[in-house]
Amino acid sequence: MYNDMKDIMKELVQTKEGTLSEDERNLLSVAYKNVVGQRRSAWRLATSLESKVEDWKLPICKEVRQQIEKELSGLCNEIIELLEQQMLPPKESMEGKPTEEVEGAVFFYKMKGDYYRYLVEVSRGEDRDQKSEQAKAAYNWAYEVAANLKPTHPIRLGLALNFSVYHYEIACQPQDACELAKKAFDDAIAELDSASEETYKDSTLILQLLRDNLSLWTTEQEQDGVEQD
Numbered sequence: 673m674y675n676d677m678k679d680i681m682k683e684l685v686q687t688k689e690g691t692l693s694e695d696e697r698n699l700l701s702v703a704y705k706n707v708v709g710q711r712r713s714a715w716r717l718a719t720s721l722e723s724k725v726e727d728w729k730l731p732i733c734k735e736v737r738q739q740i741e742k743e744l745s746g747l748c749n750e751i752i753e754l755l756e757q758q759m760l761p762p763k764e765s766m767e768g769k770p771t772e773e774v775e776g777a778v779f780f781y782k783m784k785g786d787y788y789r790y791l792v793e794v795s796r797g798e799d800r801d802q803k804s805e806q807a808k809a810a811y812n813w814a815y816e817v818a819a820n821l822k823p824t825h826p827i828r829l830g831l832a833l834n835f836s837v838y839h840y841e842i843a844c845q846p847q848d849a850c851e852l853a854k855k856a857f858d859d860a861i862a863e864l865d866s867a868s869e870e871t872y873k874d875s876t877l878i879l880q881l882l883r884d885n886l887s888l889w890t891t892e893q894e895q896d897g898v899e900q901d
Contacts, residue, residue: 674706682750685758691772692759697779704751704783708790711744715794741794748787755784766817775827778818782831785810785838792842804842811835823859824867826874832856833881840889850889857882 681700685692692700718737725733759780766774788807795803815835818828832852840849860879867875 674703674710678703678707682754685754691776694775697776701779701783704747704787708744708747708751708787711740711747712790712793715740715744744794745791748791752784752787755780755787760784763813766820769820771821774817774820775825778814778821778827778831781810781814781817782827782834785814786834789834789838789842807838807842811838822867823856823863824871824875826871826878829856829860829875829878829882833878833885836882836885840885846889846893850886850893853882853886853889857886 677699681696681703684696685700688696715737718733718740722730722733722737759776761773761777761780766777785807788803788810791803792800792807811831811834814831818825818831821828823829833856836849836853836856838849839845839852857879860875864872864875864879
């Protein structure tokens with residue numbers, strides 16, 4: 673039912689006056705994350721099959737992959753347009769702003785970065801480079817604003833997680849990815865005892881993901897170094 677959920681949340685955003693509540697914000701995110709996630713998984717499967725099937729099946733696989741890319745790109749562009757028209761605040765200083773406004777700014781600019789990142793995955797050439805820069809710009813601004821949130825805040829940690837993935841998988845900058853993830857992890861661990869009960873569980877779950885990524889990326893870099901030697 674995620675397609676229905678996506679349509680309902682899109683209509684809500686377009687018709688509601690004022691900002692979204694935290695629950696509404698999360699419902700919008702979950703809806704688009706799942707409908708796009710289904711296409712991303714299908715695209716990875718189709719791409720993998722394309723390199724394995726017999727020659728006579730190749731045109732069929734290519735056609736299916738291209739159809740998935742079209743659907744995925746349409747959904748990503750849909751949510752990006754919705755964000756830009758309805759939800760993204762102006763790029764101004766958030767210092768001294770209420771926590772709710774800071775959370776919303778980081779949350780929605782992170783979303784913009786995420787969906788440009790998904791577009792990069794299925795893009796090529798100059799189009800890929802352009803979308804990569806657009807993802808980076810959205811993440812960068814969100815990252816600057818996130819400094820106004822506590823290091824243990826789930827939105828700040830979630831941004832660090834996804835931005836580090838961008839560095840590793842899209843920008844091919846493993847060192848930057850590891851440094852960003854490690855800083856977010858260390859800063860949060862240092863203040864974890866003071867995290868609120870409401871956010872503690874979410875924060876620790878994201879910290880686990882950061883640690884897992886760091887472990888994986890560090891191992892891969894070490895293996896690459898051995899192979900190069």
